[in-house]
Amino acid sequence: MTTVDVPAVTGPVPLVDLGIQRDRVAGEVAEGFARVLATTAFVQGPDVGAFEEEFAAATGRAHCVGVGNGTDALEFALRACGLGPGDAVAVPANTFLASAEAIVRAGARPVPVDVDDEHLLLDPAALDAVAEGLRGVLPVHLFGQMAPMAAIRDVAERHGLVVVEDAAQSQGATHRGVPMGGWGTAAGTSFYPGKNLGAYGDAGAVTTDDAGVARAVRLLANHGSEVKYEHPVLGFNSRMDTLQAVVLRAKLRRLAAWNAERAEAAQRYADLLAGVPGVRLPGVAPGNEHVWHLYVVRVPARDAVLADLAAARIGAGVHYPVPVHLTGAMAGAMAGSGPGAAPVAERAAGEILSLPIFPGITAAQQERVAAELARAVVRRG
Numbered sequence: 213m214t215t216v217d218v219p220a221v222t223g224p225v226p227l228v229d230l231g232i233q234r235d236r237v238a239g240e241v242a243e244g245f246a247r248v249l250a251t252t253a254f255v256q257g258p259d260v261g262a263f264e265e266e267f268a269a270a271t272g273r274a275h276c277v278g279v280g281n282g283t284d285a286l287e288f289a290l291r292a293c294g295l296g297p298g299d300a301v302a303v304p305a306n307t308f309l310a311s312a313e314a315i316v317r318a319g320a321r322p323v324p325v326d327v328d329d330e331h332l333l334l335d336p337a338a339l340d341a342v343a344e345g346l347r348g349v350l351p352v353h354l355f356g357q358m359a360p361m362a363a364i365r366d367v368a369e370r371h372g373l374v375v376v377e378d379a380a381q382s383q384g385a386t387h388r389g390v391p392m393g394g395w396g397t398a399a400g401t402s403f404y405p406g407k408n409l410g411a412y413g414d415a416g417a418v419t420t421d422d423a424g425v426a427r428a429v430r431l432l433a434n435h436g437s438e439v440k441y442e443h444p445v446l447g448f449n450s451r452m453d454t455l456q457a458v459v460l461r462a463k464l465r466r467l468a469a470w471n472a473e474r475a476e477a478a479q480r481y482a483d484l485l486a487g488v489p490g491v492r493l494p495g496v497a498p499g500n501e502h503v504w505h506l507y508v509v510r511v512p513a514r515d516a517v518l519a520d521l522a523a524a525r526i527g528a529g530v531h532y533p534v535p536v537h538l539t540g541a542m543a544g545a546m547a548g549s550g551p552g553a554a555p556v557a558e559r560a561a562g563e564i565l566s567l568p569i570f571p572g573i574t575a576a577q578q579e580r581v582a583a584e585l586a587r588a589v590v591r592r593g
């Protein structure tokens with residue numbers, strides 16, 4: 213198919229529609245909120261502990277510690293794994309800024325590593341090339357699929373690197389059947405509202421099999437304290453709200469079904485866009501179960517195509533327009549890593565385009581997105 217007829221649906225299509233999920237859990241959340249209001253256990257109430265147990269079980273890990281957001285989760289995981297001042301930690305060049313930010317906040321130095329051209333995930337060969345002198349690596353499970361963790365772990369073992377996973381975009385994803393936190397010493401994840409498992413505000417968690425790491429994270433997140441008013445170490449205030457735990461418990465029960473809806477939507481895009489010249493479709497890396505946090509295609513003249521989609525009221529996005537090492541925020545922290553440090557990520561940044569995807573997106577909405585995209589690519593390509 214080289215052209216797609218523009219279907220009858222003409223309304224706007226948002227990049228994400230969180231209202232659909234909200235409505236599906238409305239009753240359960242209202243009951244849970246009422247329970248929390250009745251008891252006034254607003255911080256670290258019983259729902260937080262229950263969610264931690266349920267999320268640990270869902271990801272096959274021994275421990276889960278709920279924290280205030282995903283960036284804190286990553287920072288605390290890095291610190292708890294012993295990474296800090298003087299340590300160089302590799303991070304993929306194509307990721308959300310927070311991956312690198314967490315490394316800086318832990319006191320370590322982020323080192324950008326290029327991604328593979330097919331999946332835009334941390335490239336194990338590129339990691340291997342710079343591994344001498346590194347102490348750790350923060351692979352990012354981007355767009356809903358895990359980084360090639362078996363190969364990354366091989367490189368890490370050969371060079372003695374500590375592995376902490378950024379699993380903010382991959383709740384429910386697996387590599388060779390093993391979910392987040394099962395490859396590295398620990399994983400940090402985010403429950404920002406738009407993630408596959410999203411709260412009604414900020415929240416995050418660290419998962420690990422290491423009891424010492426879990427305990428260290430718990431201390432860091434709660435003023436260095438396990439027993440009230442005993443502060444053996446310096447920490448932060450980054451605890452999970454009980455109300456967020458209520459939302460997350462209700463949504464976790466539905467996560468697998470919602471991820472299946474995302475996979476169905478991804479397949480529909482693949483069918484609709486197959487054969488549209490100029491549109492490069494996303495693939496699933498070997499060994500991966502993909503949970504389609506984002507559906508990222510690559511197109512020529514991306515900014516013009518994006519403008520056409522915006523004019524057609526299609527909520528497309530770019531994840532991410534500037535590779536982390538080229539952001540102003542990292543100018544100091546990643547000094548010496550200018551343009552050319554990660555050529556694959558740098559080229560891809562000008563081509564990537566995220567299409568609307570969320571549980572509950574309709575076939576008609578996707579047909580309209582595909583038709584408008586095909587039209588824009590022909591016009592601008």
Ligand SMILES: *Cc1c(COP(=O)(O)O)cnc(C)c1O
Pocket residue numbers: 281282283284307308310311352378380381401402403404414415416
């Ligand atoms: C969302 C995200 C984070 C940060 O999570 P917050 O909860 O927003 O702090 C970190 N890494 C990646 C890859 C993300 O997508």
